[in-house]
Amino acid sequence: MRYAIFSDIHSNLEALEAVFNAYRLEAIDEYCSVGDIVGYAANPNECIEKIKDSVNISVAGNHDWASVGLFSLDYFNPEAKEAIIWSENNLQGINRPYLESLELTYQTKDFTLVHGTLGKPNSFDYLDNQDIALETFALMKTRICFVGHTHIHGILAMDKEGNVGYFKRDYFKIEEDYKYIINVGSIGQPRDGDPRAVYCVYDKDKGEIFIKRTDYDVEKTRKKVIAAGLPKFLGERLLIGR
Ligand code: ZN
Secondary structure, three states: OEEEEEOOOOOOHHHHHHHHHHHOOOOOOEEEEOOOOOOOOOOHHHHHHHHHHHOOEEEOOHHHHHOOOOOOHHHOOHHHHHHHHHHHHHOOOOHHHHHHHOEOEEEOOOEEEEOOOOOOHHHOOOOOOHHHHHHHHHHOOOOEEEEOOOOOOEEEEEOOOOOEEEEOOOEEEOOOOOEEEEEOOOOOOOOOOOOOEEEEEEEOOOOEEEEEEEOOOHHHHHHHHHHOOOOHHHHHHHHHOO
């Protein structure tokens, strides 16, 4: 079984199309979205429609829920808030009910998906420190949990004694006796200084995790952000991957 697992598209259609083209070469069996399909860029409807058509498993991000009134706008900075309000005003047809239907977590027998943390999935905390990571490890009923939200990919591995290591690698081999939290980074707004879209492939049978990147037409996305009347900064940041 080969899974495509990705997060934080943020209405960036050019990045999403580039990643899906790359996935076509990967013999993927199932597609999984870890949240934030919308917010920030200018193509919420097109991105939702692509996800609805091709994704088997899809969980909610804070921007998805905030765009349909399920999560407070108070938690967002001014640019993010403006983009969420813009998204909400531009959602068409059944795309709004689709976002409303997204659950916070999803568990298969192989892995769990959650946008932020398992501790409080509905408060969308960042899984970015030892305590919050330990809490999620303790709540995991599967060996692997995939997360998104920070837009920074990386792998946390916990051994049987509870020691946690952090690894920023493109390839990782899953081993017995370890549990893993894998942040799959962001398709539509990477924040590690590299503008290329990030996506993950999980080969369950071989126990292998791949983090991959692809170029896309960043300039086209930036121009669309500005043409839509969204904050200019949301277009500019894509050029530098911050
Ligand atoms: Zn996000």
